[in-house]
Amino acid sequence: MQIRQHVGSGKPAVILHPSGTVVTFDELEARANRLAHHFRANGLVEGDVVAILMENNEHMHAVMWAARRSGLYYVPINIHLTPAEAAYIIENSGATAVVGSAALRDTCAGLAEHLSVGLPKVLLIADGDLPGWDRYPECVAEQPDTPIADEIEGDLLQYSSGTTGRPKGIKRELTHLPPAEVPGLMKMLMSLWLPRDAVYLSPAPLYHTAPSVWSMQIQAEGVTTVVMEKFTAEGCLDAIARHGITHGQFVPVMFTRMLKLPQDVRDSYDLSTLTRVMHAAAPCPVEIKKQMIDWWGPIVDEYYASSEAIGSTLITADEWLARPGSVGRPMFGALHILDEDGNEQPAGQPGEIYFEGGNTFEYLGDTEKTAASRDSHGWATVGDIGYLDEDGYLYLTDRRHHMIISGGVNIYPQEAENMLVTHPKVMDAAVFGIPDAEMGQSVKAVVQTVNSSDATAEFGTELLGWLRERLTHYKCPRSISFEEQLPRTDTGKLYKQSLIDKYSAATV
Structure with a gap:
């Protein structure tokens, strides 16, 4: 990928919201070239690793x-x-350089004591000072702003969110091709989905896969990216209205939080420039998506994919309205739904989702987990459960490791979670299994209310009754507890294990 072809356009490549800081394509190209020269001058070559510890900044x-x-x-x-x-990620990845920021100074300063091999040789800190670290971008100011002589395509080395254990590095083979020669499905998708005069909103942290990959591909298409420095529900609406956003990518928890805003607040922002938006990263409750389409119109498309890039599906808003709950049909890679013995499941029967024909990858330093992600055909999975309908549309059920087994019955908690967040007093919900002497596991719910005053035993009883009117009894929690804030990543994934540990301990 390249952005060089957009130098001289005068367009912003990045606009930070709400600060309004602008980086033009000319500036972004020059900054990238200077730093590339610095990397080469310090001995970094193809295949080396740069760790980045930065908030969304310029x-x-x-x-x-x-x-x-x-x-x-x-x-x-x-x-x-x-x-x-x-430090674990820096050491596990074999990073030879770290670029941090003043906002993460304390984290950067604390790395050394946790690195058994010592700090990497190249240490840069942006807009701040730290002993032993070079101040960036001042340290590269004398480097040429023209391309390095040996440009060659690198890649993202993404670490998983670590919701089920230590983060895992997802590594793909480099192409060994110059940037301009790299083929890509993303480029084709962007050219079809995103016109050159679009303004794209990236509301999530850039340390996640989709925000970094999509924003860079969108810049390669010459489109301005508005990056939220930190997501808030009203701040997102303000960004759309202020910058005339036409396209954007969201996660379901963002939809939920925007929908929970008072109606007069929602109505006070002009969102008429919105043309097409995409969402992914976690299953979206059907009722939440219906409300978003009612609000924004049939422009809310959805894709299903993973950081491993083994395959993906896509569904437009119009298709989804005909098949509520689906995440679409394969965009690339053939889909297979397999039971525990590796047999193909018929339409309507859930099983583990496998993709055939996607990218190959390895979990860095974990050959056992890498091998477990593939079956005997070489098809790959990330452990999600779902089913196909008669027309080949995929529906997600849950993650394999989230399944609750209570009295011998398999229960997928996503269904109860999706229902709970549609209650007007509920902001967020987590459902999981805790030990039960009789049933093996019992279903437990933890809820975050919109208003803290509603987090009462009386409302818990009311909410259980409300849920039992809408779901089969065995899928419903036996009890509900309240937390001020549920432990979610910025892309909406729940750190369920911390809740499981806490509430399992309470049963002992």
Whole structure:
């Protein structure tokens, strides 16, 4: 991928919201080139790894573009991790450079004591000072703003969110091709979905896969990306109205939070420029998506994919209205639904989702997990459960490791979670299994209310009754507890294990 062809256009490549900071394509190209020269001057070659510890700021895209055109893997690290957790990723990835920011100074400063091999040789910190680290971008100011002589395509080395254990590095083979020669399905999709005069909103942190990959591909198409420095529900509406957003990508929890805003607040923003939006990352409750389409119109498309890039599906809003709950048909890679013995499931029967013909990858340093992600045919899975209808449309059920077995019955908690968040007093919900002497596991719900005053035993009883009117009894929680905030990633994935540990301990 390249952005060089858009130099001289005068267009912004990045606009930060709400600060309004602008980085033009000319500036982004020059910054990326200077940093690429710095990487080469410090001995970084194709296949080396650059770790990035930055919030959404004006430097992050330049760092990613510099690494990508230098043949390097770049690893954006979750900014909420502790120094020990970030150090694990740096060491596991074999990073030879770290680029941090002043906002993450404490995390950067704490890395050394947790790295058994010592700090990487190249250490840069943006807009701040840290002993032993070079100040960026000042340290590259004398480097040429022209391309390095040996440009070659690098790639993202994404680490999973770690919701079920330590984060896993998802590594793909480099192409060994110059950037301009790299083929890509994303480029084809962008050219079809996104006109050159679009304005794209990226509301999620750039350390996640989709925000980084999509925003860079969109910049390669010459389209301005508005990056939210931090997502808030009303701030998102303000960004759309202020910048004339035409396209964007969201996750379901963002929809839920925007829908929970008071009606007068929602009505106060002009969203008429919206043309097409996409959502992914987690299953979207049917009722939530219906409400979004009622509000924004039939422009809410959806895709299903993973950081492993083994395959994907796509469904337009119009298709979805005819098949509520579906995530579409394969965009690339053939779909297979397999039972526990590896047999193909008929239409309507759930099983593990496998893709045939997708990208190959490895979980860095974990050959056992890499092998477990593939079956005897070489088809790949990330452990999601779903089924196909008669026309080949995919419906997600849940994650394999989220399944509850209560009294010998398999229960997928996503159904109860999806129903709970449609209650007007519920902001968020988690449903999971806890130990039960009689049943093996019992179904437990933890709820975050819109207003903290509703987090009462009386409302818990009311909510259980409300849910039992809408779901089969065995799928319903036996009890509901309340938390002020549920532990979610910025892309909406629940850290269920922390809740399971807490509430399982309470049963002992």
